[in-house]
Amino acid sequence: MKYSQQIREACRQGVWVKPTSGTALGYVQANLVILPQALAFEFMLFCHRNPKPCPLLDVTDVGHPEPILIAPQADLRTDLPLYRIFHGGELVQESTQIISDWRDDAVGFLLGCSFTFENAMLNAGLPIRNVEQGINVPMYRTTIPCVGAGRFSGNMVVSMRPLTMSQAVQAIQITGRYPKAHGAPVHLGSPQEIGILDIDQPDFGDPVEIREDEIPVFWACGVTPQVVLESVKPEWAIAHAPGHMFVSDWKDEQLMA
Amino acid sequence: MKYSQQIREACRQGVWVKPTSGTALGYVQANLVILPQALAFEFMLFCHRNPKPCPLLDVTDVGHPEPILIAPQADLRTDLPLYRIFHGGELVQESTQIISDWRDDAVGFLLGCSFTFENAMLNAGLPIRNVEQGINVPMYRTTIPCVGAGRFSGNMVVSMRPLTMSQAVQAIQITGRYPKAHGAPVHLGSPQEIGILDIDQPDFGDPVEIREDEIPVFWACGVTPQVVLESVKPEWAIAHAPGHMFVSDWKDEQLMA
Numbered sequence: 001m002k003y004s005q006q007i008r009e010a011c012r013q014g015v016w017v018k019p020t021s022g023t024a025l026g027y028v029q030a031n032l033v034i035l036p037q038a039l040a041f042e043f044m045l046f047c048h049r050n051p052k053p054c055p056l057l058d059v060t061d062v063g064h065p066e067p068i069l070i071a072p073q074a075d076l077r078t079d080l081p082l083y084r085i086f087h088g089g090e091l092v093q094e095s096t097q098i099i100s101d102w103r104d105d106a107v108g109f110l111l112g113c114s115f116t117f118e119n120a121m122l123n124a125g126l127p128i129r130n131v132e133q134g135i136n137v138p139m140y141r142t143t144i145p146c147v148g149a150g151r152f153s154g155n156m157v158v159s160m161r162p163l164t165m166s167q168a169v170q171a172i173q174i175t176g177r178y179p180k181a182h183g184a185p186v187h188l189g190s191p192q193e194i195g196i197l198d199i200d201q202p203d204f205g206d207p208v209e210i211r212e213d214e215i216p217v218f219w220a221c222g223v224t225p226q227v228v229l230e231s232v233k234p235e236w237a238i239a240h241a242p243g244h245m246f247v248s249d250w251k252d253e254q255l256m257a
Numbered sequence: 258m259k260y261s262q263q264i265r266e267a268c269r270q271g272v273w274v275k276p277t278s279g280t281a282l283g284y285v286q287a288n289l290v291i292l293p294q295a296l297a298f299e300f301m302l303f304c305h306r307n308p309k310p311c312p313l314l315d316v317t318d319v320g321h322p323e324p325i326l327i328a329p330q331a332d333l334r335t336d337l338p339l340y341r342i343f344h345g346g347e348l349v350q351e352s353t354q355i356i357s358d359w360r361d362d363a364v365g366f367l368l369g370c371s372f373t374f375e376n377a378m379l380n381a382g383l384p385i386r387n388v389e390q391g392i393n394v395p396m397y398r399t400t401i402p403c404v405g406a407g408r409f410s411g412n413m414v415v416s417m418r419p420l421t422m423s424q425a426v427q428a429i430q431i432t433g434r435y436p437k438a439h440g441a442p443v444h445l446g447s448p449q450e451i452g453i454l455d456i457d458q459p460d461f462g463d464p465v466e467i468r469e470d471e472i473p474v475f476w477a478c479g480v481t482p483q484v485v486l487e488s489v490k491p492e493w494a495i496a497h498a499p500g501h502m503f504v505s506d507w508k509d510e511q512l513m514a
Contacts, residue, residue: 041298041364045316048301049326059302061407068404069306107298147325150318179514257436257514 007247008079014096017081019243029245030057030110031222034238037062037105042150049147053156053224055112055180063104070248076108082241089233113222116181116252120174129162129208138202139221143195154228159221162214180255187218264504265336271353274338276500286502287314287367288479291495294319297364299407306404310413310481312369312437320361327505333365339498346490370479373438373509377431386419386465395459396478400452411485416478419471437512444475
């Protein structure tokens with residue numbers, strides 16, 4: 001049994017209820033969004049038009065909880081550590097499985113996550129400050145508009161990792177090889193230019209140290225679809241709890257362009 | 258005005274009614290499929306699951322004929338040289354515009370085409386036999402199954418270009434850089450292995466010479482969605498007439514991975 005399958009099995013049994021960062025290294029992890037079919041085309045269109053914040057890895061058939069591309073035989077109703085259920089955009093419940101909340105018109109979207117490109121950066125010897133400091137990556141709302149699609153629109157959320165100029169060049173090359181895991185940065189340098197007023201006060205996650213010889217480097221962030229969904233307020237939606245990702249059977253190398 | 262815009266303007270005026278191969282070199286051209294909204298999610302899912310034969314470049318908002326990513330301000334109802342209108346899977350009409358046939362629930366899909374990777378091969382000094390012979394590329398139905406999505410399923414259609422082994426290696430590298438234009442080949446060598454019984458009798462296009470030191474190299478082909486649509490028989494659908502593609506504002510380099 002693949003290690004990814006073992007983790008999913010432990011989630012299914014209710015034994016694994018913790019975050020998945022740092023586990024199953026080398027396996028692609030994914031953000032989960034589940035929506036009613038009535039919103040599925042528009043959301044898929046939104047993801048297609050905004051591939052950096054919303055890189056589509058897999059989309060399920062209507063009513064079927066199996067991601068046939070990235071984890072055949074997995075079950076999106078049970079195989080994540082922790083779920084969040086939203087009604088009208090409001091968080092109503094956290095749960096370790098969603099069997100009774102699943103619907104016949106449910107469509108599951110699995111979106112690439114930054115763990116893949118962070119592993120690639122670490123393997124190349126590049127520093128990741130928030131990993132060094134043992135805290136969450138800082139994330140910011142920006143003034144970079146996403147391309148709208150039907151009811152879905154809003155500005156991009158970005159994550160930030162400080163690097164020297166020469167490290168930034170390497171990081172652009174390395175993360176650019178993973179377009180399905182947010183790809184190359186969307187901006188580097190001046191935070192003001194993308195509407196970030198105070199780099200020390202992230203909107204999500206924790207602030208990190210930026211040293212004298214470093215610039216902030218910004219990547220499109222998987223929190224973007226969540227923020228966009230907040231404004232759409234779908235009558236019913238389910239997502240993974242932050243950090244509690246879906247562990248797929250794909251290896252990082254399979255995401256390489 | 259960009260040269261791509263000039264071509265689309267000529268199509269709009271009804272002045273350009275010929276194929277687009279060999280024109281606007283360097284600009285990305287696209288296959289067109291227009292379907293009712295009721296089929297849009299399933300077809301988009303089919304394309305997502307089969308990115309080699311069906312590389313999605315742009316998808317329009319419901320009822321809006323503008324491809325906002327690859328050609329803002331273009332109009333899919335007028336800007337192609339020639340259209341084919343299908344009812345129940347049957348070709349009912351060819352037309353130079355589809356203004357009166359457009360519907361409020363229409364969704365346009367623009368899919369990458371092989372012109373992009375053929376240009377890249379030619380620029381790298383690789384031979385393309387059908388171009389040398391001045392005929393159509395040979396295309397074949399295969400036994401390679403596409404990943405199904407709802408009502409959409411079927412086998413892949415491939416195009417074939419003969420190359421020596423060392424040319425094949427180069428071609429794999431070069432075309433692999435264009436995943437949105439069918440990408441790297443899906444097979445090389447034995448035609449039988451993918452269900453092609455007679456390489457000299459293509460199902461579409463013309464047979465080409467394969468020399469003693471060459472092997473056939475097979476790429477996923479944009480005819481695949483048409484063949485799949487034939488079996489779905491949507492009550493209403495529109496496509497470009499073969500060879501009469503949509504000329505976008507994107508340059509080939511923008512499709513590079």
